Amino acid sequence: MLFGIKNLRGVIPRSNSVCRIQQCRLKRSKAGLSPEAQKVVSQLSVLSAGRKMPRLIKLCNEDYVKHRTIMKAWSLERKNKIEQQKITLKKQYESMKKASEDLKFASPKLFTIANEHEYGKRFPLEIRIPTDYPPRQLWYYNYVPRQKK
């Protein structure tokens, strides 16, 4: 019973003054949206293509051939580079293998030591990762070796 009465109250038109205040509040945004809804709309408009999409590129036949030539040249160059790298890697591997075999023959003891696993060996933190432009201090010269205890 009580709930029914409350709901009914919501439907009954309120006095004129209350309505006016509500209208004023709604009038702020242009599209008739509340500021929260407006915010969501503008956020979505960034993500959606809508009117922001450029026109498609229509290439004439000559330009299309040019484009294809450029892409082909690039892929060929990349392919050659990768092949060269593979060849170099193979050579390096063969060289390592040859040296190791020879060391085994020349000095088995040195060979055994060389193949022992180095536990706890890490990539050095001091090594620099190349950047596009050099740092202010190009090289660290004042290195002092750590004292062995």
Added chain:
Amino acid sequence: MLQKAILETRRGLAAAVAGGVRLVPLENIRASLILSRTPIVTPDMSEFDKKFYKYQEELERRLMWTFPKWFYFKKGTVAEREFTKAQKYPIPSHPGVWFPKGLPDIKHGRDRRFRQDIILPKKAPEEESGEMENETRAIKLNSRITEADKKNDQASLERKLARTLYLLVKQDGQWKFPTFPVENEDVPLNEVAENGLRRVGGNKINTWNVSRTPAGILKYSNGKLLDCEQSESPSVKDSSIVRDYLIKSHILAGKFVPQDKQGVEEYKWLVKEELEPLLGKAYFSQVEFLLSKV
């Protein structure tokens, strides 16, 4: 895959060694050090690469969506007004006006047929006080070409920042990678090489060696370098051959300073191409693939 193969061979070789008889005297075994300075800046791009990247960038810019100004600048703010003022807006289509390049298709202040150029409003020039302390100072890029490049100072570590440099020394009147004799069989080859480097080049040097195993081998007979085919032929006696095992290492900090009376007369930091004339063709062809092109 390669790594796996290396590991397998290592295991196989290690298992095969079980007290063999040594035919080579210890004085004929030496360790050579390929000490490199890794690049400090990214590699230089070739002309072709530069042009290709430019082409790709232009395509990408042409196909980019219109910049949503309303999202980044709140309406009615000073920032919005300044930004709007800095932009170049296309001329809208107008009845009775002839456009030689076709009718403009303008949406959100951008002609959709072309790329959009976004111009950032210029800020007032900054005061030149407190160079380093001023956190809002303009970013100044350092030059990729250094003083050492201009002077062509080949002993400097600061030359050719985009390339890998290798240390070359003049030992016994000959240019080569620093080479050191093995005196004790209990010391691994990499330590022989690194200790030797500190003996001839001073203690204040920080290096990191990649592996204990040698990366390559050079064989000499009566002081003459043997090429790959000769070194494998059985006609050359093993006991008379001098073997140089090449160990790779990187310099991280410090400097190579030749010490007195240690047999090193001169030293140079060189890139791969500069090594060939000094090393000689025979020597270079055997180590060429161990050196980086970049």
